[in-house]
Amino acid sequence: MAWRFQASKFKNTTPHLPKKEDTIFDLPIGNLSCTNNGVQASGSYLAFHVEGEGGKLGALPINAKGRKLRKDMAIVCAHADQIDDFCFMTFNDDLLVTCSRDDNVKLWRLSGEEATPSLECEIHVGNGVLMDSIKSHSTASNIIAAASVGDAYVIDVERKVVATKLHGFVDKGQSVDWSEDGKLLAISADKGREVCVYDARSGTSPIQRLAVHQGLGRESRVLFCGDRLLSSGFTSKRAQEVHVLDVGRWDTPIHTQEYVSATGVLMPFYDPDTKLVFLIGKGTNKLFIAEFQSKVPHLSPVYEMSLAEQNLGACLGSKRNVKVMDGEVDTLYQLTKHCILPIPCIVPRRSYRDFHADLFPDTRGPKAGCTSGEWLAGSNSLPEKMSLAPNGTNGLPYVSSKTPSPMSPPVPTIKEAVKTVVEPRHSPDMQRARAQTHPVHTLTSGALSDSVSHSTFKTKIGLDGDKPEVKELVYTVDDNSEKENGLRKENDAHHKLAEVGVYPKLERSTSVDQSTVSLVPEPPIRIRQLNDKSDRSISARVRPKSCVVGVVASKFRHVETLIGARANNTIFTNIRNVNTQLPLETNGACTSGKFVAVPLKGPAGVVGIYDVEKPGKLPDGVMDGIFNKAQVTDLHWNPFDDEQLAVGTDVGLINFWRLTRDDGPRNEMHPEKVLNAGGEKILCFQWHPMASDLLAVALSDNSIEIWESKTLTRRRRIVSHSAAVMALGWSSDGHRLVSIGKDLMLNVHQPQLGDDCLLAQRKVLDRAHSGRVLYACDDRLIIVVGMTRSSSRQVQLFDASSLEEIYTQQIDSGTQPLVPHYDYDSSVLFLSAKGNRTINMFEVSCDSPYLLPLTPYTAPLIGQAIAFHNKKRCDVMAVEFQRAWRLTERTLEQVIFRVPRVKKDVFQSDLFPDALVTWRPVMTAEEWLAGSSKTPLFESLMPEGVSALAKPVAYVAPSRAPPKPAVSGLEHAHEPKVEPNRKEVQNSWSSKILEDRTLEQDEMEGVSEEEWTEAL
Structure with a gap:
């Protein structure tokens, strides 16, 4: 019974409505009649339906905010008829898949900050095939499942062919989903009353037929949630209903729950890292958050929220974009008539200064576990997981060992950013030719190690191990400003610049762990001589x-x-x-x-x-x-x-x-x-x-x-x-x-x-x-x-x-x-x-x-x-x-x-x-514009007739004594040791003491001579 007292870490997950400046508003969405989720998100882009044009989609970068009119977004002219469904490829944030009832399955590539679309390829499934829903594979790349009327298709995008045709369900396939391990495919059909489960690589018939909901619905949803299967539909009384089944024990649902009476279906979304389920009612303003657990109730309620506007669609954002340092475990995108609202779901913690690893386990990475050919051949490799911990989350601030000096003319500074690139090895002749074309200034190992120690290296992942790693550093200074200055640090030989172009490039090479270090530019840091005044106090x-x-x-x-x-x-x-x-x-x-x-x-x-x-x-x-x-x-x-x-x-x-x-x-x-x-x-x-x-x-x-x-x-x-x-x-x-x-x-x-x-x-x-x-x-x-x-x-x-x-x-x-x-x-x-x-x-x-x-x-x-x-x-x-x-x-x-x-x-x-003194001007505008160098005024705040606790010590400029010549320790060893003359010391003290030769008894008075008697 100990589990009764073990509270979940996510039981207090709370959605926060964003402020208007953090939303995308004034979008031309209007009233939609689609049967899909209306909006989809990848790690880089958002795609959504637009008003009045069923065959077109709007596209924006994932971080877009503010007012976006039709002219401010990219329009994907996908099909001539209504788009039935669309989704992003699981392992390619730029590829958008669309399907329609009168056309082929199309892949679109979105590129750039404006999400510019271009047609990547078309896949012909068959003549007269009416596509209703699609879903990208959860573990393999370039695999799509598409459902039609009575049939479903597993499509190999890489070869642009249908790999497997599945059959065995009634009416339209309203929703499809892959299991988390990529082995099973579930299809919701017969207007939400039936769910068929397939093993697409072992046969074309369903391995399970599940009778779920009793009501008939225009829409239904099916979703794999780990080792559970969730179906969303309606009861016979038109109430929204959710069934949860255990994979492997298909006979009866392990959890059934009714929600509100409505005409729109509950759109479910699942986060495998937190085991949270998000249910958002289509056509309503309700949002329900629940959590899967191993005990009864298997679907435990977490939060219920009434949103400000009616839901036309929703989707779950990429886990790679959550703000982990705010305690945000998920981002839910809500589609309304005029805007898209990113709703962060935050787990409250006392402090967010440090990364909470218990809230953010390793999540699925952007690289697929296998290719389409490998999966069709029987591979079950899972994608590699990645950590969500940002760099430098130990709470310790960055501290430089250098202290700023008083205001002085700046010198050309060293570029901070360091990029790691890979170049092939060159023959000695080619290296000599490159050295003649691009002069290289060498440095001592000590100077190089000192300069490299103040830089941050960014290493690219996934480089070929056979190629040598080349780290490049760039030192960039505005050449024009250098000519204006006419000043260069003569004592720093490695700061001398070669006159190459407008921004001279300084390349350095030396042996550091047997790798070559050269230099590559970022946006330059331009610094020129400040017009400093020597009389500033x-x-x-x-x-x-x-x-x-x-x-x-x-x-x-x-x-x-x-x-x-x-x-x-x-x-x-x-x-x-x-x-x-x-x-x-x-x-x-x-x-x-x-x-x-x-x-x-x-x-x-x-x-x-x-x-x-x-x-x-x-x-x-x-x-x-x-x-x-x-x-x-x-x-x-x-x-x-x-x-x-x-x-x-x-x-x-x-x-x-x-x-x-x-x-x-x-x-x-x-x-x-x-x-x-x-x-x-x-x-x-x-x-x-x-x-x-x-x-x-x-x-x-x-x-x-x-x-x-x-x-x-x-x-x-x-x-x-x-x-x-x-x-x-x-x-x-x-x-x-x-x-x-x-x-x-x-x-x-x-x-x-x-x-x-x-x-x-x-x-x-x-x-x-x-x-x-x-x-x-x-x-x-x-x-x-x-x-x-x-x-x-x-x-x-x-x-x-x-x-x-x-x-x-x-x-x-x-x-x-x-x-x-x-x-x-x-x-x-x-x-x-x-x-x-x-x-x-x-x-x-x-x-x-x-x-x-x-x-x-x-x-x-x-x-x-x-x-x-x-x-x-x-x-x-x-x-x-x-x-x-x-x-x-x-x-x-x-x-x-x-x-x-x-x-x-x-x-x-x-x-x-x-x-x-900030309340009284020192000069006029004309004086300042003429180049006046007046210094600020200072005024004592001590009232009249009041004594001070302590007076500040007046500033005295330190006098610079001439440097003494350096004497080596060897010279000290040969110098004779000089001892003071004791007699001279005694004479020096004696000269300071007055001479007095009288004795103390001389001042005493004795008895007269008559008083002395001779002893008999």
Whole structure:
């Protein structure tokens, strides 16, 4: 009876409805009259029925998202009549099989990112044969089973012939399926009342005839589930019914279950790894999840869900595409009238930082166990299994042994990616000829091992063992930028470049385990000399140091977070219509010293404005705000003007609003001025941190433009990305502008140089979903916050001078991107996300361990956005080092971050160095455009009349003493040993002591002579 207490690992599997941006919507599907599943998925593509054209299918890549109209998809013009069934080949993600009642069986090859179809071959089954259902073999390649009226066919695709013709069932074969080991074939016929089981290689007659359902149905389904057989049909009362039979004991079903009364059949899908069965009702909105088990009930219910829309079809996605680091065990694709919804089925776990091997056993790999000829000859070889564990899932972050240096001119960096290729051996004469054609620069084994140790090798699987393995490394640098620099590292001989083409290629060869190493390019990392200023003193500023007590820790590690009622009872309530569908490029809310701006729902682009000095309950009725007359894409307050708000829209306009505390109803206001960016959608923008009336704007045409808001004129236009820009970030001195785009590239610009101002470029992201970028640690680091392909949210640190990756740490998993905020003075990084309750905090350091964790804060309500004040709003005497506003769907609460200290009557100078002035401009836009090199301003936050706890030590530049000549140990051995002269030492001390020859008894007074008597 012990099994009664053993709970299944998958009993809590829960389907999660995706957000709209994660679905494929506006598809031309409409009402379908087909009897198949309506949609099919492989590891690479989706195929589905389209409206009004029975002989055509739509095709999209498996990772497609967003609005897809007819012009945005590939159309497979398969047949002239209605397509009866279609499926992907089990071991070829690109091959799609279709059949119709009036034509041959056709194979289509889908290729490219647009799923472009091309006819691979046609297979003639016979004259007058009406095909109804098809299924690819489960273990062998190029084998298809197709059912017709009274007959079924096993087709050898490789030879384009019918290998076996089966007979023995009544009426149409409505559904076919192969057993998991590929030996048996099941066919559902006679309108769902009969299932015939065949051993296709031993005979043409069924080995079992099974009477299953009593009702007559237009559709039925049959499915092998391991050593069980599942049949889906109807009862005599038109109720959906499922029968489960044990393979080998066909006499009676081991499980029978009725579901709801409906006209559509339950479409079953089975995952052999988890033993989960998914039953989705056709024409209904019901989804049932059950689990096979060895005890009664053999089909145990797991979850029942009512979907938002009516099901027209469904399919199960490839196991190779599940997001294992999110606990996703399966992906179910739902087909509706207008969209396809990928529904992830997730097993809840306390943490997803590590790979849960118990949830993801080895699954069937992409390579078939045998060919069609081998299977027909009697082979039962099974496909090899593959692991779903991603690389590097041990939870340990990547740490580089290098520490970023202060901002300095970058040098050509070594390419990270290393590709492994195979080339045939060449004769010595051919090798000499190749060496003359392509000069090779040799390296010492020590230099090579050092360069190879910082690279990642990607090895291809399945290469011929007879051929030598050739590993290639590429070192690529922009040749034009090298000519502009005129600088090269003379002390690094292996960094010298050969002038070959635009991107010179450096090949290296040496003996490493008797294999040749040469170099192959990836997208190049372009780096050129930065226009650095020698008089910059930003790195000489005294900052709070981390405490070292056994381990490195931060002084802010015990940060105390106060919110709402605890934060001076500062809270806005009764907020309504908060816009939760903003683009991923915007932070969602922003604040100045006087107001908080919150985007609201509606097509008019309403933005609510709330006075930070007047919190409380907002009045009922229509929410007041400013109307932008278009969808809001991004918004920011002018950092040097608390009353000017800039709002970007999707029609290419940036509205500048002048807002005061004396304004009347703001819904009647008009913008102070409007910046027209030429009709391109405003993706995001950032104000300049030092120059007034200057901002960088990212547009939907992949360009970045520098605009002067005072005169509404464009001053620079930068085109460096090949896809849309996702985020921008200025350096604290305003000289450099960094950006990341959907081309996965990180670009560093110096806009003062003109339109052609790209300094450095490298690939940093794995997924073009979203990202943020900013400078940190006196502009010595670049922080990139993004997402991996498995939806893990991570923080990457790069050396700002060379773009070398220093550190990577995964934070958590989620669908929404992390939004970072960096406090320059405390060097604390705040990470939050829409739909999350947790605010993670880290102190960023240039030295290991780089990210020092602080105490995270978990709020009671889910947040939509968080907006931070500048340093001027902090009450430093209460040890507050940051203030912000946290937005939920109903409230706007003030958040205070402070450090617990006992002595609050003195200024905590160790926590509050001179603050970077972000509330006052240093220069005008014209000065900056003219190339001004002014440095940032710093200002003390200590109030007047308050004593400091401790003064920071003034920075003193270390003096460089001339290097002493090196003396070898052999020379030391022959030097005579010099001993000090003792007499000289004594004389030196005697000279310091005054000479005094008197004795102590000389100062004593004795008795007179008369008192002495002579002894008798």
